[in-house]
Every structure is written in structure tokens, then in C-alpha cells.
Amino acid sequence: MRKLLIAVSLIGAHLLLASCGGGGGGGTTSTPSTGGGTTVTGWVSGVFQAASSFKSKCETVRTGVDIEGNRFTDTAGTATDEKNWLRSWTRETYLWNTEVADTDPALGGTRTAYFATLRTTAKTSSGKDKDNFHFSQSTEEYLKARNSTASASYGLKLVAYSTTVPRDYRIVYTEPGSPSAGIVPRGARIMKVNDVSLVSDGTQAGVNVLNAGLFPASAGTVTKFEFLLVDGTTKTVNLTSANVSPKAVNTTSVITRGSSKVGYILFNTFSPYASETEIVTAMRDMQTAGVSDLVLDLRYNGGGLLAVASELSYMIAGNTRTTGRTFEKLQFNAAAGTRNPVTGEANNPVPFYTTALGFSLTAGTTLPTLNLSRVYILATDSTCSASEAVINGLRGVGVEVVLIGSKTCGKPYGFYPQDNCGETFYTIQFQGVNDVGFGDYADGFVPLNTTETTGVKLPGCQAADDLSRDLGNSSERLLSTALSYRDTLSCPVVATSEIQKVTLAVQSSSASATGASGIELAPLNHIMDVNRDMTLPGRM
Structure with missing residues (x-):
């Protein structure tokens, strides 16, 4: 599913x-x-x-x-x-x-x-x-989203296994410093909101209570949640909403493997301007720690600013591999010819940016580099657009991308957000191709050992998202699979044999995606969760 x-x-x-x-x-x-x-x-x-x-x-x-x-x-x-x-x-x-x-x-x-x-x-x-x-x-x-304007929330990020009765919503992570941080564990399933069942309530009155509780109109709203934890116990807590700005870099760590150090970065979005500062800081920490390998966790990263994706890719690959090379070339409709039909300018390729662009870090700041020939990327079907551009851009300059997890979403396309009369429209305007001219991954990138018949296969291993352990924990399934592959250059047996069992265990209590009730929780991703944005500093 x-x-x-x-x-x-x-x-x-x-x-x-x-x-x-x-x-x-x-x-x-x-x-x-x-x-x-x-x-x-x-x-x-x-x-x-x-x-x-x-x-x-x-x-x-x-x-x-x-x-x-x-x-x-x-x-x-x-x-x-x-x-x-x-x-x-x-x-x-x-x-x-x-x-x-x-x-x-x-x-x-x-x-x-x-x-x-x-x-x-x-x-x-x-x-x-x-x-x-x-x-x-x-x-x-x-504009609020791309400027990381804080809004009222509890700092919960959910995955929906069923959006209709019986509904199944689980926490995949919490925002650092938010009301839910350290209180609501990863993998917890929301059972009730203010004593109304999120799983089964089909009344309009119940719907109103759930909406008011889940999506507070202002900071200071107190909401009672009942969670079912991964160990089978229940936990009831009162959370008070606060003005929360989502963090692009959620978690980092340095893992010792023998005499080597492996860096880990959970990078959840390229979209807010603050993502520039956060990912540069994380990469600088990796450089200072002397990591020789990097596990970049993009499993929930649906995209955002393409320029930040270029900066990140440069920091991974380093100067020697990227000098004079293209991060992404934009292919527009046939009528555009050699010009960009949005800007009217010449269709120049996106380079590997070697200095900060000024989104949230001082323009011209030198970027740190790890100079890696290989990177391990953790991915799911929520890994999309600008995240896939990192995969494709690195492959275009000879960096080996080892993919751990499952097939990515398949979006080699992007846009220039365009305001008209108070509405911003996102119409696909280009396909991105890398330095060697490749960009045909509309059915996603997929680990080599999968049975999938579509998608671009990359070295790596299929593995299921593991809601039973914290992100960044070296025992969490995707991360442990990446570490095992690094050590042995082969996929651990558990990475394939556990896939079906884990999926069924997580989904067992949500037998149907279409419930008997006519009222359903309809998820709405923010636009930047699934896209590339061509915005540069100082441009609308």
C-alpha cells in the first residue's frame, strides 16, 4: 500500500x-x-x-x-x-x-x-x-512555508496507512523542541483525540472534535491524545500546541565502525530557506568529525529548493568531481528552444554550487566538503523530486549512490512557483537531467535486489521502514542495512526476509483503505513536500 x-x-x-x-x-x-x-x-x-x-x-x-x-x-x-x-x-x-x-x-x-x-x-x-x-x-x-514561519502545532509528523475507517495514523518523528518531542515515541498510533476515536468515529460531531484537536487554530490549545505504542501499551498525554517551525535537519550522529567513522543525517526537507543553514551546519560537523562515509536519510524528504540540493551534492562529492560539471540541466517544452520560457533567459544549466547562496546563510560562504566517492541514501516512496535530483546529480559525476529502502517517488520534474492574484500555481515546466544527460526516472530509483519490474535500479538493498526504533539508532532497519552493506558489500538476509512481515504487522489493524463510514481524514501535503522549487534568493 x-x-x-x-x-x-x-x-x-x-x-x-x-x-x-x-x-x-x-x-x-x-x-x-x-x-x-x-x-x-x-x-x-x-x-x-x-x-x-x-x-x-x-x-x-x-x-x-x-x-x-x-x-x-x-x-x-x-x-x-x-x-x-x-x-x-x-x-x-x-x-x-x-x-x-x-x-x-x-x-x-x-x-x-x-x-x-x-x-x-x-x-x-x-x-x-x-x-x-x-x-x-x-x-x-x-510564502510562510518557504520562510519557515512558525505555526500552531504539536510538532508531530504522521504516516497514514489508512485514511478511512478504520483509520491508521502513526508518528514517524517529532520536531526537535516541539511540544511532542521526547513525549510521543516513534511508531505510536493515534487512537483517540479528546476522547473521540480517530480510528472509527464516523459522525460529523466527532469529525469536528478531531479537526479542532489535530489542527489547532492557535498556540496554547490543549488536546488530549491516546496513543497505542509499538510494545502494545497505551499512553495518554495532554499536548499544548505551540508555534513550531519545522526543522530541515532533524537528527545527526557519528557512528564508529572499527577504525572508521560513519556520518548520519536525517534531512527531511529542502523547502524552507532555513534548510540551507541547517544542512551546511550538519555537513560541517561531519567534516570536523572526519567521517569517511555518509548515510543520508531522505526517507521522508519530498523535495524543495533545487539550489540547496545542488549545495548538498557539492558538499558530498567535493570540488575535484564537480568542477566544470552540471548538477542539473533543465529541459523545457519543445517550443522553448534554447531559452527558459519562465524567465526568458538563456537556458543555462544548474551548476554544483560551491558557496552559500544567501537563503539563510551569508551569500558567498564557503561550503564544507566530504569528497566522497560513495554515499548511502535511505529512501522510501516519499523520497521525491529535489531528493531524487541529489541521487541523479551525484550519479552524473561518478559518485556511487547506494540506495537502501524502497522505490523513490519518481519525479524528475520541477517548476517555478508563480503567484497570480493571491494564488501560487505549480505547473510542471521542466525535466531535469544530470551531467551525462540522464533524467528518465519517472518510475523512481529502486534498490538492485528488489523484484520491481519498473524503475532505475541502483546498488543497494530493499528494506522496510522500521517504526519500532528511533531514527538514527544504528539498529533501526534502514540504517542497520546501510551499515551492513558498507561492511560486507552485500544485503543482509533480514533486509529482504523481514519486508513482508513488517509491512503486514504495521498494517494489520487497518484492513481496508476504504471504510464503511462516509467521513474520512483526507491528507494534504504541503506543496514543497513533493517538488523541486527553482526559487533563488531575492526572487519571488
């Missing part, structure tokens, strides 16, 4: 229990509106005006500045103007722009509903959607 990750500590992401129930030239004919916007009065299939002619013409005009100090450029327009911008923007920048059905923006429906139609419906060789990363969210929430 594919696991759906959600973060209770996600900034601005409300995970609600819901009841069931190409460029310029030509275009649509239009006339100016009284507010200075453009009112579309006609539509011709396949004929497009430049997206710039509709940009920032808004049904609701914002005034003032955003949280980063950028002044809004909105002018008065209409809902159809906003949808016409989406139509033209998609035509100009979407990677698979010729695979999008062209429909009349004036036919009704919201801008987000229209945006949902502006994507390809093609499938990969494994049968999954080629584009299952098509999202939008309010620009205010996006």
Missing part, C-alpha cells in the same frame, strides 16, 4: 476531515474592462495571447506588500482574466503543453478548478499519472 505522508506541523496546511458526499501572438478577442483589466469576449481554440497580457489582472485586488516586502502589482480585472492567464501560462511554460485540452476559460468554474484541467492525462510505463504533481495554494501560505 502506498503511504500518504502528512505533517501536523505543516505551515498553513489544513488537513480536514471531510464529509463524503508557447508565447505571444494571436489570441482570444478581448476588450478593456473599466478597472483596467481585460474582459475576454471570445475564445478560439488553439489561439493564445501572451500570458503577460493577463498577468496580475485580478477579480480581487491586493494592496500593500507581502511578508517578504514585495509590493503587490495587482490591477482590477475579472475571474476570466485570471483563467486566461492560466491558459496562456500553461501553453508557454508547461512541459507537456501540447497534451493539454484547450477549453474556454469563460465557461464558468473557479480558477483552481480550471487549473486542475490544465495538465496531461498520460501515464508512465508503470501506469501512474505522468503528472501527479499539479497543485496550487494561497500565496500567503506558500
Whole structure:
């Protein structure tokens, strides 16, 4: 069963229990509106005006500045103007722009509903959607997330084995320094929230209690939780919500193996600007400790800032392997030619950045390097996008990537988040390829000893996520498998024989993904949990 990750500590992401129930030239004919916007009065299939002619013409005009100090450029327009911008923007920048059905923006429906139609419906060789990363969210929430703005939460990160009755939500880690840190153990299953069963309650009244408890509106909210622990005992605690900023680097350690030192870093996201400082600090500590090997734990890392992924890859590989080499080359739609259709600039490759870029560390700061020829990466199907770019970018310059865990999500694609009228849209605009021109991993990377028939196979071992032990514990299954492979260059028997048993044990109490109740907990990942972001410091 594919696991759906959600973060209770996600900034601005409300995970609600819901009841069931190409460029310029030509275009649509239009006339100016009284507010200075453009009112579309006609539509011709396949004929497009430049997206710039509709940009920032808004049904609701914002005034003032955003949280980063950028002044809004909105002018008065209409809902159809906003949808016409989406139509033209998609035509100009979407990677698979010729695979999008062209429909009349004036036919009704919201801008987000229209945006949902502006994507390809093609499938990969494994049968999954080629584009299952098509999202939008309010620009205010996006800016809060990328700036690590604190929000009310308990600091819990969950994995959902069943989102419908009987629901099964378990803690995979807690945020350092958060209300749940040191109190709620890894692997604990949420049974009740304020005495209402998260597992089985199907009433609207119960749904309301669960929402209010799980997703507090403000700091200081006291919520009673009942957990079932991995040893079979129960634990009831009252947690008081606080304003929590998620940590990109959650845990680090240095493990002694004989006369050698192995570094371990649990790196959970590239997305907030703070991730630059946190990963550079962790790598500097590894360098100071004199580690000769690195286990990089990306099992829950769905992506974020591609530039930070480049910085991390440089710090692993070092100067000799990366000088004059490309971390990632961007391939846009065929109409783009040699230019980037988003920025209008020449399509220059993303280098291996050797100094900090200024997201949260002083620009120009020299980055530490480990100069490794091999790295061990712990992965699951939640390892996505910018995390996969690290795997692919390192392989492109000859660093051996040993993959421990399971198949990654399969997203060699990325985007430039684009605000228009208060909504930020994420439309896939490029495929990333490494220094040797490879980027065809839409069905993910997978350990060599798997029985999977799709995906790019890498050296390494299949192993199940181990909720019974803390992350960073050398006995935890993924980490212990990586250490064993390092010592023997072969997969331990337990890494394969235990997979089915562990999976069944974890899922045994969630027999169905579709419960009898018509009310379900619908997870909503933050956009940066599953994507690459091309944002650079100082750019919207």
C-alpha cells in the first residue's frame, strides 16, 4: 500500500476531515474592462495571447506588500482574466503543453478548478499519472512555508496507512523542541483525540472534535491524545500546541565502525530557506568529525529548493568531481528552444554550487566538503523530486549512490512557483537531467535486489521502514542495512526476509483503505513536500 505522508506541523496546511458526499501572438478577442483589466469576449481554440497580457489582472485586488516586502502589482480585472492567464501560462511554460485540452476559460468554474484541467492525462510505463504533481495554494501560505514561519502545532509528523475507517495514523518523528518531542515515541498510533476515536468515529460531531484537536487554530490549545505504542501499551498525554517551525535537519550522529567513522543525517526537507543553514551546519560537523562515509536519510524528504540540493551534492562529492560539471540541466517544452520560457533567459544549466547562496546563510560562504566517492541514501516512496535530483546529480559525476529502502517517488520534474492574484500555481515546466544527460526516472530509483519490474535500479538493498526504533539508532532497519552493506558489500538476509512481515504487522489493524463510514481524514501535503522549487534568493 502506498503511504500518504502528512505533517501536523505543516505551515498553513489544513488537513480536514471531510464529509463524503508557447508565447505571444494571436489570441482570444478581448476588450478593456473599466478597472483596467481585460474582459475576454471570445475564445478560439488553439489561439493564445501572451500570458503577460493577463498577468496580475485580478477579480480581487491586493494592496500593500507581502511578508517578504514585495509590493503587490495587482490591477482590477475579472475571474476570466485570471483563467486566461492560466491558459496562456500553461501553453508557454508547461512541459507537456501540447497534451493539454484547450477549453474556454469563460465557461464558468473557479480558477483552481480550471487549473486542475490544465495538465496531461498520460501515464508512465508503470501506469501512474505522468503528472501527479499539479497543485496550487494561497500565496500567503506558500510564502510562510518557504520562510519557515512558525505555526500552531504539536510538532508531530504522521504516516497514514489508512485514511478511512478504520483509520491508521502513526508518528514517524517529532520536531526537535516541539511540544511532542521526547513525549510521543516513534511508531505510536493515534487512537483517540479528546476522547473521540480517530480510528472509527464516523459522525460529523466527532469529525469536528478531531479537526479542532489535530489542527489547532492557535498556540496554547490543549488536546488530549491516546496513543497505542509499538510494545502494545497505551499512553495518554495532554499536548499544548505551540508555534513550531519545522526543522530541515532533524537528527545527526557519528557512528564508529572499527577504525572508521560513519556520518548520519536525517534531512527531511529542502523547502524552507532555513534548510540551507541547517544542512551546511550538519555537513560541517561531519567534516570536523572526519567521517569517511555518509548515510543520508531522505526517507521522508519530498523535495524543495533545487539550489540547496545542488549545495548538498557539492558538499558530498567535493570540488575535484564537480568542477566544470552540471548538477542539473533543465529541459523545457519543445517550443522553448534554447531559452527558459519562465524567465526568458538563456537556458543555462544548474551548476554544483560551491558557496552559500544567501537563503539563510551569508551569500558567498564557503561550503564544507566530504569528497566522497560513495554515499548511502535511505529512501522510501516519499523520497521525491529535489531528493531524487541529489541521487541523479551525484550519479552524473561518478559518485556511487547506494540506495537502501524502497522505490523513490519518481519525479524528475520541477517548476517555478508563480503567484497570480493571491494564488501560487505549480505547473510542471521542466525535466531535469544530470551531467551525462540522464533524467528518465519517472518510475523512481529502486534498490538492485528488489523484484520491481519498473524503475532505475541502483546498488543497494530493499528494506522496510522500521517504526519500532528511533531514527538514527544504528539498529533501526534502514540504517542497520546501510551499515551492513558498507561492511560486507552485500544485503543482509533480514533486509529482504523481514519486508513482508513488517509491512503486514504495521498494517494489520487497518484492513481496508476504504471504510464503511462516509467521513474520512483526507491528507494534504504541503506543496514543497513533493517538488523541486527553482526559487533563488531575492526572487519571488
